[in-house]
Amino acid sequence: MQRSVMVTGATSGLGLATALRLASAGYEVIATARSDQQADRLRAAAAERGVRLSVVLLDVADASACRHVVDQVAEEGGGVPWALVNNAGIPLAGAVEDIDDEAVRHLLEVNVLAPARLARLLLPAMRRRGGGRIVNISSLGGRITAPGMGWYCAGKAALGAVNDALRMEASPAGVQVVLIEGGGYASNIWNKAADGLRELATDGRSPFAGMYQAAEAPLRAGGAMLPAPEPVARAVERALGAARPRARYVIGARTRVRMVADALVPHRVSDHVKRVALGTVGSHEWVEYVARRWCRPW
Numbered sequence: 001m002q003r004s005v006m007v008t009g010a011t012s013g014l015g016l017a018t019a020l021r022l023a024s025a026g027y028e029v030i031a032t033a034r035s036d037q038q039a040d041r042l043r044a045a046a047a048e049r050g051v052r053l054s055v056v057l058l059d060v061a062d063a064s065a066c067r068h069v070v071d072q073v074a075e076e077g078g079g080v081p082w083a084l085v086n087n088a089g090i091p092l093a094g095a096v097e098d099i100d101d102e103a104v105r106h107l108l109e110v111n112v113l114a115p116a117r118l119a120r121l122l123l124p125a126m127r128r129r130g131g132g133r134i135v136n137i138s139s140l141g142g143r144i145t146a147p148g149m150g151w152y153c154a155g156k157a158a159l160g161a162v163n164d165a166l167r168m169e170a171s172p173a174g175v176q177v178v179l180i181e182g183g184g185y186a187s188n189i190w191n192k193a194a195d196g197l198r199e200l201a202t203d204g205r206s207p208f209a210g211m212y213q214a215a216e217a218p219l220r221a222g223g224a225m226l227p228a229p230e231p232v233a234r235a236v237e238r239a240l241g242a243a244r245p246r247a248r249y250v251i252g253a254r255t256r257v258r259m260v261a262d263a264l265v266p267h268r269v270s271d272h273v274k275r276v277a278l279g280t281v282g283s284h285e286w287v288e289y290v291a292r293r294w295c296r297p298w
């Protein structure tokens, strides 16, 4: 029997690649979009790839919409989806002292509360069925904190903790919970982060205003040059297809090297390199090189 998977935030980047890949692999994909226009673009992308998926409108920050969509999908599909891929997410670039409470609340709502809420809405039926899978899309930022990206990293770290608790709580019922930890991939997230930096740069009182301004254009350009998000889509497919999925899938050698290095190098050293990458201090030429190549926050 065809297994169904709901993928949130499937209109671009990692979510789009994942939805299309899962549909190609034979899953019945329910992909979420936030507007009719994006829903149409998503259907067109699926048609171009020669696959079928159904699209539902959902803003994951809207709790009642989440409940409504889960009910609607269950009614139309004869039960809740077999799996959930919590992909929808937003960036939040800027120093901690420059980000206001409202922006933080929204980030945590979308990147942490919403994945947990959707899991909570699906879990009772998954338990009754005796199986299911929940995949949460995290990032290197959940393991390594970069200055200038504190709240994004905090959200991903929180998602990792919630994911781990849920994994242990749900596994006796046959529901496997998996965290995907990716590096950097081309997607709209970089332009959204750059938009945030542009807004922050207009506040001349910020000690980081000059850095925000200087970082905006390279962030847009650098984001576009990153590899396509296909490795993440492949990892999600592996996590759904495995009889016994791993707890966490760390994607790419570079991501693994950075995680190990950050864990082993003393804070005094790694903080210095990250500050150099941020641009708040200068250093030797080779430190500047390492910082630029491996630790740039934006």
Ligand SMILES: NC(=O)c1ccc[n+]([C@@H]2O[C@H](COP(=O)([O-])OP(=O)(O)OC[C@H]3O[C@@H](n4cnc5c(N)ncnc54)[C@H](OP(=O)(O)O)[C@@H]3O)[C@@H](O)[C@H]2O)c1
Residues within 6 Å of the ligand: 008, 009, 010, 011, 012, 013, 014, 015, 033, 034, 035, 038, 058, 059, 060, 061, 087, 088, 089, 090, 110, 137, 138, 139, 140, 181, 182, 183, 184, 185, 186, 187, 188, 189, 192
């Ligand atoms: N790109 C990377 O390098 C990278 C690496 C590791 C992890 N990630 C994570 O991967 C996930 C996808 O990011 P991406 O890079 O593919 O970014 P993206 O291209 O901006 O895609 C984000 C998706 O989430 C949707 N979304 C945002 N807010 C939403 C909301 N309130 N309700 C429903 N959907 C919402 C977006 O829809 P709209 O188009 O309507 O905004 C879009 O479909 C995020 O969780 C991100 O943190 C990204």
